[in-house]
Amino acid sequence: MTDPLALDPVLPARERSQLPFNDEALDHDERYRHFEAHVTGGGKVEATDWMPDEYRTQVLRFVEMHANSELMGVLPEREWIMRAPTLRRKLALTAKVQDEVGHAQLLYRVAEDLGKPRDAMIQDLLDGKTKFHNVFHYPTKSWADIGIIAWLVDAAAIVAQQALRDSSYAPYARTMRKICWEESVHIMHGRDVVVTMVTGTPAQRASIQEALDRWWGPLMQMHGPRSDRSKDRDIHWKIKAKTSEELRQEFLGIYVPRIWELGLTLPDPNLGLDPATGEWRYTEPDWNELRTVVTNHGPKSEERLQFRRDNWAATQWVRDAILASPRAAA
Amino acid sequence: MAAAKTPTGVLEPWEVFRQEKDGDPMRHGGSVMAPDATLAVHYAREMYGRRQESVHLWVIRRADIHDLADPDLLQPPLDRSFKKPGGYVMREKLAAAREVSGQQKPRANKGTR
Amino acid sequence: MTEFGPLAMDFTGAGDGRERALALLLLSMADDEFVIGFSDSEWTGIGPILEEDVAISSLAQDELGHAQALYRLFVELVGDGRDADAVAYDRPPEGYLHARLLDHGRGDWAATIARRYLYETADAARLEALAETSFEPLRDLVAKIRREERYHLMHVETWLDRLAKAGGEPRRRLTAALEAMGPDAGTVLALLPGEPALLRHGILAEPFAAIESTWRARIDGAFGRLGLPALPPTRDPQTARTRHSETFRALHREFTMVRGSEVAASW
Numbered sequence: 225m226t227d228p229l230a231l232d233p234v235l236p237a238r239e240r241s242q243l244p245f246n247d248e249a250l251d252h253d254e255r256y257r258h259f260e261a262h263v264t265g266g267g268k269v270e271a272t273d274w275m276p277d278e279y280r281t282q283v284l285r286f287v288e289m290h291a292n293s294e295l296m297g298v299l300p301e302r303e304w305i306m307r308a309p310t311l312r313r314k315l316a317l318t319a320k321v322q323d324e325v326g327h328a329q330l331l332y333r334v335a336e337d338l339g340k341p342r343d344a345m346i347q348d349l350l351d352g353k354t355k356f357h358n359v360f361h362y363p364t365k366s367w368a369d370i371g372i373i374a375w376l377v378d379a380a381a382i383v384a385q386q387a388l389r390d391s392s393y394a395p396y397a398r399t400m401r402k403i404c405w406e407e408s409v410h411i412m413h414g415r416d417v418v419v420t421m422v423t424g425t426p427a428q429r430a431s432i433q434e435a436l437d438r439w440w441g442p443l444m445q446m447h448g449p450r451s452d453r454s455k456d457r458d459i460h461w462k463i464k465a466k467t468s469e470e471l472r473q474e475f476l477g478i479y480v481p482r483i484w485e486l487g488l489t490l491p492d493p494n495l496g497l498d499p500a501t502g503e504w505r506y507t508e509p510d511w512n513e514l515r516t517v518v519t520n521h522g523p524k525s526e527e528r529l530q531f532r533r534d535n536w537a538a539t540q541w542v543r544d545a546i547l548a549s550p551r552a553a554a
Numbered sequence: 555m556a557a558a559k560t561p562t563g564v565l566e567p568w569e570v571f572r573q574e575k576d577g578d579p580m581r582h583g584g585s586v587m588a589p590d591a592t593l594a595v596h597y598a599r600e601m602y603g604r605r606q607e608s609v610h611l612w613v614i615r616r617a618d619i620h621d622l623a624d625p626d627l628l629q630p631p632l633d634r635s636f637k638k639p640g641g642y643v644m645r646e647k648l649a650a651a652r653e654v655s656g657q658q659k660p661r662a663n664k665g666t667r
Numbered sequence: 668m669t670e671f672g673p674l675a676m677d678f679t680g681a682g683d684g685r686e687r688a689l690a691l692l693l694l695s696m697a698d699d700e701f702v703i704g705f706s707d708s709e710w711t712g713i714g715p716i717l718e719e720d721v722a723i724s725s726l727a728q729d730e731l732g733h734a735q736a737l738y739r740l741f742v743e744l745v746g747d748g749r750d751a752d753a754v755a756y757d758r759p760p761e762g763y764l765h766a767r768l769l770d771h772g773r774g775d776w777a778a779t780i781a782r783r784y785l786y787e788t789a790d791a792a793r794l795e796a797l798a799e800t801s802f803e804p805l806r807d808l809v810a811k812i813r814r815e816e817r818y819h820l821m822h823v824e825t826w827l828d829r830l831a832k833a834g835g836e837p838r839r840r841l842t843a844a845l846e847a848m849g850p851d852a853g854t855v856l857a858l859l860p861g862e863p864a865l866l867r868h869g870i871l872a873e874p875f876a877a878i879e880s881t882w883r884a885r886i887d888g889a890f891g892r893l894g895l896p897a898l899p900p901t902r903d904p905q906t907a908r909t910r911h912s913e914t915f916r917a918l919h920r921e922f923t924m925v926r927g928s929e930v931a932a933s934w
Contacts, residue, residue: 315731
């Protein structure tokens with residue numbers, strides 16, 4: 225858990241910027257009120273602005289979990305890089321996983337400029353003190369999983385990320401725009417894999433349906449349980465703009481028709497659009513499963529964390545070497 | 555002064571500016587962590603140029619950037635409208651001049667060229 | 668002389684000495700790029716530094732792209748109905764022609780840098796000898812590849828320098844890797860059957876032995892400046908490209924796993 229008092233700004237405060245909360249002559253409560261008015265009125269915050277501890281911590285927690293998810297998200301897919309069945313698929317999957325690492329870099333940089341060093345964030349992740357998104361705690365069992373994940377998991381993520389492009393924390397908003405642009409390619413790659421297999425051999429088609437049946441539960445849980453908009457601090461500070469349910473509805477609205485278009489079925493007999501309300505109805509996701517999984521008790525949580533711990537330890541010497549000053553040849 | 559090519563022993567942020575196509579201005583892309591300019595340039599190429607999305611990059615140590623955000627200097631309070639187009643609104647004066655001259659407001663003449 | 672018996676069946680489409688020699692050259696180069704691209708792509712997601720992870724993945728993707736382009740030239744030349752993917756994936760392990768240097772697995776970061784340094788410098792020498800090749804499609808491709816390889820050489824030279832000069836553990840790991848791989852380094856430039864035809868038809872500018880000499884002089888110069896030992900001569904040059912390791916066989920099992928599960932399917 226990130227200690228809010230441990231986060232000192234690492235960047236020098238802007239000199240007397242025109243924004244009143246940056247005025248050091250004002251007391252904390254006044255600055256807080258100006259800041260809150262600024263943000264709730266649609267104003268943006270930069271890394272060099274004064275921020276109340278609550279805002280700084282809230283943003284950092286949000287961005288840190290996102291960064292962690294990118295770093296852990298590479299693991300389910302990476303094992304299939306070696307097994308990709310054509311050169312083009314191998315290139316596409318390698319590039320996709322590379323992008324996830326790049327996203328981790330972008331997001332850790334944003335978080336770092338808020339006051340927490342990258343190494344500390346990675347250590348907290350490895351120690352199980354911070355979280356990563358549910359979908360990355362599950363196994364990948366076949367090449368079909370690769371298509372389903374790249375298409376639908378990335379789609380669910382992009383729905384959330386598009387809504388973050390206007391976040392009050394400007395460095396994060398800018399990063400989201402770059403990430404959304406890069407993610408759109410992943411979704412196309414995933415959909416291409418799925419469509420190719422769905423129109424392929426019976427075994428390929430069956431493999432896609434089986435993967436979809438397994439991933440649907442985690443996908444429905446991905447955006448999280450419904451929350452009360454008026455009580456949501458992330459929404460209050462405009463770190464994010466849409467609720468979990470709004471994101472889920474958006475995802476269902478775009479992607480369920482595209483899934484059905486391929487003749488695939490979804491393992492929820494209650495899933496359907498209610499014409500009267502325009503809302504998608506569905507069986508309530510298993511929120512216990514979500515809680516269990518994101519607290520690192522998912523099917524692959526410990527194995528993947530251990531893999532990362534081992535890898536981090538094994539590569540420490542390189543990180544140390546990169547800082548070494550050049551010495552005369554021995 | 556040329557940035558240090560030898561490792562400094564410290565990982566620092568280096569800001570990356572990119573030009574998307576010929577003639578465009580340099581725009582800020584983001585930052586990379588690196589111990590020196592050689593690796594900073596490598597990493598900038600990877601994070602902001604691996605997809606052929608840039609034609610030119612600038613990589614600068616964040617610590618070498620001189621920052622100005624002082625509102626007294628950039629947004630001084632007294633009137634400066636004489637320095638901007640918005641300081642020259644002539645609609646009413648032109649209407650009065652046309653009344654005196656009896657002329658119509660000219661239509662924009664695009665010419666034949 | 669080099670044994671290429673299992674490959675005889677691959678060249679039913681290739682006509683005279685020139686075509687057979689050219690096909691062998693293309694396939695050896697393509698397989699080199701394919702195998703090193705494969706090994707280095709393993710770093711994706713587990714690189715020692717986030718930025719370096721992204722960098723090595725780009726390098727691996729470039730190698731695979733080069734392999735793909737070379738396989739395409741091969742299939743156009745041989746014209747036996749296979750496409751580039753079929754050549755890349757559908758041979759038994761003993762049918763691959765990559766240099767034994769690349770049979771060494773990914774290893775740690777020092778081993779990767781050592782392997783890449785030895786390979787990229789040898790490949791650069793090979794590409795130089797092909798820059799004016801009489802086979803036009805290859806000349807065009809070599810020009811493009813050499814431009815991309817400039818970045819590869821920058822990266823690997825930077826890291827060789829850093830690891831060697833850091834002293835302590837980094838240098839120790841580097842020297843251990845160079846010692847393990849050194850006897851296999853020259854396999855990239857080992858004699859290929861059909862070399863006389865390649866020379867006679869202006870495909871190759873000079874014999875592999877000459878290319879190797881030039882390369883060794885350069886490497887020994889660079890190593891000397893860093894206080895690293897000179898490279899030993901190539902071990903078992905006769906099997907430079909034909910006897911592959913268990914590491915490669917394991918890699919082969921991985922990369923044929925999905926494709927082999929549904930033969931003749933589209934992916």
